[in-house]
Amino acid sequence: MDPRSAARRSAPCAALLLALITLAAGCTPGRGGVVGTPGAAGVRDPYFPRLGNGGYDVSHYDLDLRVDGASGHPGAGHSSAGHPRAGRLSGTAVITARATQDLSAFNLDLSGMEVRSVTVEGRPAAVNRAGSELTLRPDAPVADRLRAGRTFRTVVRYDGVPRTVTDADGSEEGWLRTAHGTVALGQPAGSMVWFPGNHHPSDKASYDVRITVPEGRSAVSNGELTSRRTAEGRTTFHWRVREPMASSFATVAVGPYGVRRTATADGLPVVTAADPEVAGATAALPARISEVVAWGVRHFGPYPFSSAGAIVGVPGDAGYALETQNRPFFPGPPDSALLVHELAHQWFGDSVTPRTWRDMWLSEGFATYAEWLWSAEHDGVPVAESFAEAYADEANWDFPAARPPGPADLSRPPVYGRGAMVVHRIRQEMGDDEAFFALVRGWLRAHRHGNASTDDFTAFVEEESGLDLTELWDTWLNGGSRPARG
Structure with missing residues (x-):
């Protein structure tokens, strides 16, 4: 039998079967016959698998925020006790994104705040909430805008009193009450308490942030201040971030x-x-x-x-x-x-951002090494001495720098001190300071405003240096015990 003629004869049945399979799988046919599937509810980060979302890439956040009521923690002269609107935030988030697959639905991360309305491409979208996950199902007429490669705009209106979150290591993030106001700190996931979005560092975007506060208070954010306007007892500050930014590095600080x-x-x-x-x-x-x-x-x-x-x-x-x-x-x-x-x-x-939270040593190790370099040039402490001190510190050998046991360990000494030792061992192996710093600058240039993983880094170093550093990676970066100093 000619398989082509069989395919032609069975086409109507195949179409019916496809429709049944699509409905059974929860897929939604879009206009023009496009069949979309829901975007993933997380990016499967090794430590935060539900953080972030799949199926789209955000290019820009436009946030319009209004902070009402008193702020500041009790005892600082700004207690919020008894104030019904104390520290309340009202927000409108306009999120511009590009679909990376044909979407029938997609998720946003938002924790604690009350969602008042959602539109996608100007039409109301159905919203389902499960914890910090918002699942949005756009209206059928806009399905064509959610094809892979197309750009679409989502508007979320929300309000509430943003939360302070306690991390696995006991530190606090999110929306913090300070002595005289509030500050938003978002590493690793705290930004989802004050605006909806794709809250994983692998999805970076530009930002416009407008914060309206009582007159006499300042509102400071990232980027540059483009305008400041006061009317009817309130001042609106408009900050603009042109370069891509991970949401974990976004901030708003309100106070005097x-x-x-x-x-x-x-x-x-x-x-x-x-x-x-x-x-x-x-x-x-x-x-x-x-x-x-x-x-x-x-x-x-x-x-x-x-x-x-x-x-x-x-x-x-x-x-x-x-x-x-x-x-x-x-x-x-x-x-x-x-x-x-x-x-x-x-x-x-911030510019070269870890691809996952497991790669955090790439930022903390280099920042710690920068301290060693500064100390050598300004305080007379040779880098070798800083290295020796870190090597002698038992806490730096609790686990491999590139493999913290869990989320509670991301800010522990091996990520910092052992990470810095890895950087210095690369410098020692290269044996040429000019070549070493050229390599560092090349790494930053190659991944400027992007994301990079540990594998990206080790491959880059070996390719640029021409060295086989397998032993260095196996012992200093990933090894389970303290190696000989070398």
């Missing part, structure tokens, strides 16, 4: 911050926001940031963003500093080592 705008010798804008309590202690911070950025440019190549700076609260506002893009957050005035670490993250972590 004093904001200063300066520039580096090369004209890079430097924006610093400081709580009034630390105004005196941070007076020299803009100049220090300019110095560290210029030093970083010499070692790592061009600064990757259109501005630098910092947000400085008071001790107790958070239990840690964070490399929020353009301007890291510090809970109090930073010392030199901490400032160098967080500014180095603008290259290692």
Whole structure:
């Protein structure tokens, strides 16, 4: 039998069978005969498998936020007790994305907030909620806009009191009440408490963030301030992030911050926001940031963003500093080592972002190594001495830098100290400092504003250096015990 004639005769039956299979699988035929499937509810990150979503790639977030009521934690003169709208956030998120498959439905990550309405391409979409997962089923007439490769726009209106989240390691993230206001910190997943999106670092996007706050308060975010308008007792600040940013590095800080705008010798804008309590202690911070950025440019190549700076609260506002893009957050005035670490993250972590959370050593190890380099040049402590100190620290050998046991271990010493030792061992194996720093700059250039994995890094190093570093990776990076110093 000619299989082609059999196929022609069976076409009507095949079409019927396909329709039945499609319905049974929960697929939705789109206009023009396109059959879509739901996007995945997570990207299968090794430590956070439900984080992020599949089936689309976000290119831009446009967030319009209104912060109502009092803020600040009790005892700071801004207690929210008894205030029915204290710390309440009302938001509209316009999310522009490109479908990477034919979609019948897709997910957004949002935790705790109440969803008031959702539209996709201007038409209402059905919404189902399960924990922090929103499943959106667009109206049939817009199905054609959700074909693979097409761009579509989703609008989510929501409100509520954003949550503070306690991580597996006991630290807090999300929407934090500070002494005099609030700050949003999002590593690894806290940003989903204040805006809906694809909250995994593998999906980076540009941002417009408008924050409306009571007059007299400042609202500071990433990127550059494009406008500030006051009307009827409220001020709206519009911040724009042109370069791609992972949502874990997005921030909003609201409070009585004093904001200063300066520039580096090369004209890079430097924006610093400081709580009034630390105004005196941070007076020299803009100049220090300019110095560290210029030093970083010499070692790592061009600064990757259109501005630098910092947000400085008071001790107790958070239990840690964070490399929020353009301007890291510090809970109090930073010392030199901490400032160098967080500014180095603008290259290692913010511009070149780990592909999964297992690859976090790529950012923390390099930022720690930047501390060692700075200390060698400014404090007279040779890198070899910093390496020896890290080698002697038992805590750095609790597990391999590239294989933390679980989410609670992502910020433990091996990711930082052992990660930095791996970087130095590469430098030793190459035996040529000029070639080593050229390799580092090449790595940053190759993955600028993108994502990279440990496998990407090891392959790049071997290809660029011409060395077989299998033993180094097996012992220093992935080994289960402390190797000989070499």
